[in-house]
Amino acid sequence: MSGNTKIDVSYVAELARLELAPEEKVKLQEDMEEILGYIELLEKLDVKDIVPTAHAAPLRNIWREDKAGTPPGKDIMLENAPGLIDDELIKVPQVLPGEGMS
Amino acid sequence: MITPDALKKLDLASASELLEKREISSVGLCEAYLARTNEVDGNVKAFLNIDRENILSQAAESDKRRLEGKELSPYDGIPIAIKDCISVSGQPCTCASKILENFKSPYDSTVVKRLKEKGLVIFGRTNMDEFAMGSSCENSAYMKTANPWDLSRVPGGSSGGSAASVAASEVPVSLGSDTGGSIRQPAAFCGVTGLKPTYGRVSRYGLVAFASSLDQIGPIGHSVLDTAAILDIIGGHDPLDSTSLPEESGTFADAVRKSSGGNLKGVKIGIPKEYFNIDAIEPGVKAVMEESVNILQALGAETIEISLPHTEYAIAVYYIIATAEASANLARFDGIRYGVRPSDASDLNSLYFKMRGHGFGKEVKRRIILGTYVLSSGYYDAYYLRGQKVRTLIRNDFMNAFQKCDIIFAPATPSAAFKFGEKSDPLQMYLADIFTIAVNLAGTCAISLPAGIDKATSMPVGMQFIAPPLGEHKMLSVSKIFEENRGIKAFIPSL
Structure with a gap:
């Protein structure tokens, strides 16, 4: 972290797959600079040898019993899909560039 | 039939008594709440969605069970409102976002499943800040919920609809979710009681995730007993949530009942000096806090000054970790x-x-931009990793403090509810969460209780008790004793 770091909102929005209007970018750029400026406060602390906390609860993974259950049905899970083909495939726009397919 | 005035004084415990004595039916109770909602929700705007027919059919089923002596719990037939980020099978779940405008939940969240198993009537979806990101409900994509105490003020957020619906007596109790104060802050602003359980106490299955290591579902109600009773129902291990703790739930309301009429002799209450040196804390809040400390001392509690030395870093850490996870x-x-x-x-x-x-x-x-940035290549160590390390220091502050005291006393918010549009700068809005955020980072439990009225605004002021992880029994008992002895007994807006 350093005061010289300048966030490039356009680039970060690409990473996050967010379409932003030009005026949105300007506003977000200002907001980010202010918020990141505030976060620089953390530089004051010496965090050498401190173990990071990812999770407050001291839990570890365990194996559950291998028991069959009944998940919600296919039809229910597909009810929210924006478009279906043959009632069971989710319709998506073309994935690979090139001529349109049907 | 229940009169509108009686409805305003009703809570979960008293509604349960009326149902048990057959003085009212669940249909009668739900009709009274629907009529109240009809009357006030045009102004309060707590609900995004209410399915009247569905509510009355749940209520009719409850009445049938009770008639046959087969009620599922003392709370069978009592309505509860659900925040719009908690799934109820077949109902909308928009998280107050346009992106989920047409979404219908395919299944019940674990908390809703458990409420249904005890016969509670699932009553409407409450408004919130979009994806639980905000402290005023102004970030809802659909509408602005108003504070029932003063319609020109915000109800707080993000569970603003859940807090306002209880404060306006549209329901006796509701569920919210708390990532950085989203149950406790709106509860404080609306003069109701809000409980954030220990991380892992309540299953997150079916809660739309905001920041997975901080999110926790909890109840909002008119009393400590009511929140304890709901925690009894929704708490406990759930195999569908890998962060769910093994601890059983079910004895919280009993602990609260047992503590009734008691005092606080032998209880050590820590007062963090950093919390009272913050510039932003308004005189009206400070005055209520001083009054509250006097009450605690008069009840026999030993109050000691403690230190949470990393308090000033909590908001910066939160906005790294919560946005990264989001x-x-x-x-x-x-x-x-x-x-x-x-x-x-x-x-x-x-x-x-x-x-x-x-x-x-x-x-x-x-928040997506900020979170993506702090996780992006080249900045991860400087922001996210450093944030997690300071999170350790904040958690250690609490654990060290609990070596010296049983419970921590703190304000819930630096000010009473503010006016719409008053905090337009995002950073200024974030800073309003200073007293609630660290609790989520530490993963411990806390409750916000109405403690008094701010003289300048005539709005309710909330205080918090914070307890060690899994310390809900003691925290709720101390809260009950405080509640019985606070200056104002009942917080009911004139609406």
Whole structure:
């Protein structure tokens, strides 16, 4: 972290797959600079040898019993899909560039 | 039939008594609440969705059970409102976002499943800040909920609808979720009681994730007993949530009942000196806090000064960790399996960009950008890793403090409810969460209780008790004793 770091909102929005209007970018750029400026406060602390906390609860993974259950049905899970083909495939726009397919 | 005046004084415990004595039916009770909602919700706007027929049919089933002597619990037939980020099978779950405008939940969240198993009537979806990101409910994509004490003020957030619905007596109790104060802060602003359980105490299965290591579901009600009773129902291990703790639930309301009429002799209450040296704390809040400390001392509690030395870093850490987790969690909104799909997307990538760019609101985009940035290549160590390390220091502050005291006393918020539009700068809004945020970072439990009235605004002021992880029994008992002895007994707006 350093005061010289300048966030490039356009680039970060690409990473996050967010379409932003030009005026949105300007506003977000200002907001980010202010918020990141505030976060620089953390530089004051010496965090050498401190173990990071990812999770407050001291839990570890365990194996559950291998028991069959009944998940919600296919039809229910597909009810929210924006478009279906043959009632069971989710319709998506073309994935690979090139001529349109049907 | 219950009169409108009696309805205002009703809580979960007294509604349960009326039902048990057969003085009212569940249909009668739900009709009274629906009539109240009809009367006030045009102004309060706590509910995004109410399915009247569905409510009355649940109530009729409850009455049938009771008639046959087969009621599922003392709370069978009592309505509860659900925050719009908690799934109820077949009902909308928009998270107050346009991106989920048409979404219907395919299954029940674990908390809702457990409420239904005890016969509670699932009553409407409450408004919130979009994806639980905000402290005023102003970030809802649909409408602004108003504070029932003063309609020109915010109800707080993000569970603003859940707090306002209880304060306005549209329901006796509700569920909210708390990532950085989203139950406790609106409860304080609306003069109701809000409980954030220990991280892992309540299953998150079926809660739309904001920041997975901080989110926790909890109840909002008129009393400590009511929140304890709901925690009894919704708490306990759930195999569907890998972060769910093994501890059983079910004895919280009993602990509260047993503590009734008691005192606080032998209880050590810590007062963090850093919390009272913050500039932002308003005189009206300070006055109520001083009054509250006097009450605790008069009840026999020993109050000691403690230190939480990393308090000033909590908000900075929170806005790294919560936004990093949010940017990952919200990546699932890709417009493929659900969501409002733009019609002009020519290929997959443009679908993602357009759908997310148009579907998410301002604050959500702001946090996704910040979270993506702090996780991005070259900045991870400087922001995210450093944030996690300071989180350790904050957690250690609490654990060290609990070596010296049983419970920590703190304000819930630096000010009473503010006016709409008053905090337009995002950072200024974030700073309003200074007293609640550290509790989520530490993963411990806390409760916000109405403690008095701010003289300058005539608005309720809330205080917090914070206890060690899994310390809810003691925290709720101390809260009950405080509640019985606070200056104002009942907080009911004139609305």
